Amino acid sequence: MASDEPKAKRIKLEEKKLRYGLKTNDQILAEEKHKEMFEEIVKKFKVEYHAGGATQNSVKVAQWMIQEPHKVATFFGCIGKDKFGKILKEKAEEAHVEAHYYEQTEEPTGTCAACITGDNRSLVANLAAANCYKKEKHLDLEENWKLVEKAQVYYIAGFFLTVSLESILKVAKHASENNKIFCLNLSAPFICEFFKEALMKVMPYVDILFGNETEAATFAQERGFETEDIEEIAKKAQSLPKENKKRQRIVVFTQGKEGTVMTKGDKVETFPVLKIDQSEIVDTTGAGDAFVGGFLSQLVQDKTFEQCIRAGHYAANVIIRHAGCTFPEKPDFH
Numbered sequence: 001m002a003s004d005e006p007k008a009k010r011i012k013l014e015e016k017k018l019r020y021g022l023k024t025n026d027q028i029l030a031e032e033k034h035k036e037m038f039e040e041i042v043k044k045f046k047v048e049y050h051a052g053g054a055t056q057n058s059v060k061v062a063q064w065m066i067q068e069p070h071k072v073a074t075f076f077g078c079i080g081k082d083k084f085g086k087i088l089k090e091k092a093e094e095a096h097v098e099a100h101y102y103e104q105t106e107e108p109t110g111t112c113a114a115c116i117t118g119d120n121r122s123l124v125a126n127l128a129a130a131n132c133y134k135k136e137k138h139l140d141l142e143e144n145w146k147l148v149e150k151a152q153v154y155y156i157a158g159f160f161l162t163v164s165l166e167s168i169l170k171v172a173k174h175a176s177e178n179n180k181i182f183c184l185n186l187s188a189p190f191i192c193e194f195f196k197e198a199l200m201k202v203m204p205y206v207d208i209l210f211g212n213e214t215e216a217a218t219f220a221q222e223r224g225f226e227t228e229d230i231e232e233i234a235k236k237a238q239s240l241p242k243e244n245k246k247r248q249r250i251v252v253f254t255q256g257k258e259g260t261v262m263t264k265g266d267k268v269e270t271f272p273v274l275k276i277d278q279s280e281i282v283d284t285t286g287a288g289d290a291f292v293g294g295f296l297s298q299l300v301q302d303k304t305f306e307q308c309i310r311a312g313h314y315a316a317n318v319i320i321r322h323a324g325c326t327f328p329e330k331p332d333f334h
Contacts, residue, residue, distance in 0.1 A: 022115060022122040025214070025284075027188040029162070030113075030126040038113055038126065050324030051091035052112055053077060053130070054157040054187060057286050057325040060095040061293025061315050062300070065331050070096035072300065074147050078102045078133040084109035085129070100147065102138035104129065114324070119281040127163070135167040152180050153300050155292065158187030161198040172205035176244040181299070185292060186211035189218040196222050204243045208299075210292055213255040230261050231268040238263040250305065254291055254316075256284075260309055271309045274317040286325030290315040294333075 020037050022028070030038075041047060059073045066072050075092065079085035079101045088109065092099035110130035115122045138144055148154075154175050156168055168184075175182035184206045186192055191199060192215055203209075211219065213230055220233040223240075227233060234251040242249055253261045259270040294315030298308040314333045319325055 020124070022124065024117075024120045024122060027123040027125065028190060030124050034113075034124050034126070037124065038111065041113055041115070048323055049087070050326060051088050052286070052325060053088075053110070054159055054185070054289050055155060056088075056092070056097075056099075057289035058155060058157075058293040058296065059097055060092075061290045061319070061325070061327065062297040063095055063097050064327055065294055065297035065311060065315060065333060066301075067330065071098040074098045074100065074151065076100055076102070076133075076138065076144065078104065078129050078131075078138075079110075080108040080129040081105055082108050084111065098147075100138075100144060102133055104132050104137075107132050114283070114285045116283050116285065119278065119284055119320075121283065121285045123285065125159075131163055133160075133164050133167065135164055135170065139167050139170060148174060153183070153296065154180065155183040155185075155296060157185045158191040158195075158199065161191055161195045161202070165198045165201065168202055169205075172202055175207070176205045179244060179246050181207045181247070183208040183210065183292075183296070185209075185288075186215035186219055189214055191215075192218040192222050204241050206242075206249060207244070207247050208250045208252065209237055210252050210288075210295075211254075212288055213253060213258070216253045230255065231270070234261050234263050234268050252295070252309070252312075254288060254312075260291075260313065262305065262309060264305060271306070271313070273313050276317055276320065281320050283323045284320050287316045287320050289325055290319035290327075 020034055056075055056077060059075045063073050075097055079088055081103055085103065089099065089101065107128040110126060110128040112123055112125040148171060154171050156171070160168060172182050182205050184202060186209070216230055216233045217228060219237065220227060225233055225236045230253055234253055237251045238249045248265070251263045255261070257273060259272045261268060261270050291312040294311035294313070295308040298311045311333060318327055318331070
């Protein structure tokens, strides 16, 4: 993560973003041209390292919101046998999350550069090990699948569609067949655009669909919804074919400082976010992940969807006051 508030530094970071083709508030996968950017950022800016990963962020925030008991959440992912992998394991332990990593030696642990200018951020992910997750080497193992069977709620970021569609489908079908809740996040415009076939294979199993306004707009464009109205997009996404008819799909779209849109029955409601002074925003990285974490923390306790949204807004409001997806010791949410 690179951030620097003095104006000269900020202009420099803006220039870097232009040079590497980065857009404000976007998320992309690192290409060859971005490799040197990682080195340059470390050399020229004050860099902070935080444990991340979209799904892992959400799971940590959910556990933080719940507090006790510990290890309510189990996380599966893939890391390298290296320094960053060790840090991720330690951070998961500190956050009281039960993390079961597939550890391999082909690729190093993934990294993500978060370039922050003002209250905007641009993310460039070098997946590395995160791209190496193997269903047959990890998810299919009896001791791991038992953990899947034990769970009642599942959450997967759309980013994972680029890695292991077969893993997602195995979990999604299990949830659907057992009337459990399966949640998916659109995660980034490029997922909606370049991985739409994989996305639409999973969609029939999705009980709760998360996304932000940019992702919703790209999704609508790719699906030919012929509307830019976010409430209409939410309705149309809700009515896409669904396997488990016992649960109507819920669609939740956040819009930064604008209200969050949620489908409920035949209605679409908008919930205002918590107000925050511009000067208190440190870093918006992980705000969407935190929203999901807050939402899930109430969902697993069978709270109302309104309460889930309230918790999501609270968690996101806390996270943007801190660098990376980090938080104080205890939440103050009632």
